[in-house]
Amino acid sequence: MTGLIYKITPEAPWRAAEASGVYKGAPIDAADGFIHFSTAAQARETAAKHFAGQTDLLLVAVDAAALGDALKWEPSRGGAMFPHLFASLPMTAVRWAEPLRLDAGGRHVFPDGFA
Template identity: 30%
Template sequence: MIFHIAEESDWTAARAAGDYRVSTRGRTLAEEGFIHASRRDQVLGVAEAFYADAGPLLLLSIDPTRLSAPVRDDEVAPGVVFPHIYGPIDLDAVVAVTPLDRGADGSYRLPPS
């Protein structure tokens, strides 16, 4: 399983369009060339680094075997590897959509697995 943090409005638009094409906050697949994803242990770091001031967020749980686009593990810094999806996310590859909530201290909390 891989994960993608999505803003609610982007997920709503994807459901209407038939696939998901947002790479990361404010950047599309066409602009970036791939869609950023993470493993479960990377989600909170990404949320804090790039979405600290964001509105409601969703965590998309993606089954990579159901994607029509290839997934590659890319090294983004020495020894730091993230999965990237090189095409749109097929809606049926998204097996769960859960709110990415904040705790009382304001930090993001992972939903139960």
């Protein structure tokens, strides 16, 4: 599969990764042995399930094709196929990173134009 995939991450560790040129993932990624991503169709549910009420988050868009064979599509939540990266994420594959703010009801507000 190609196109964009998405990572939701706290801003501070992401900014440190930008400075180093590579993102190695969050603690959950390290524990699982891969970096978790979501498709556009999965990202809102991922935010609600794993990041409910959290502030200072970023939604990071990544070019799936740029990740090569290290990106695997595997069944996860409800049997849906999720993108998992079995390597560090090079910043060269990142297309953009935008704030993922909360609305007055505590739900994440995705960037304008997000699917």
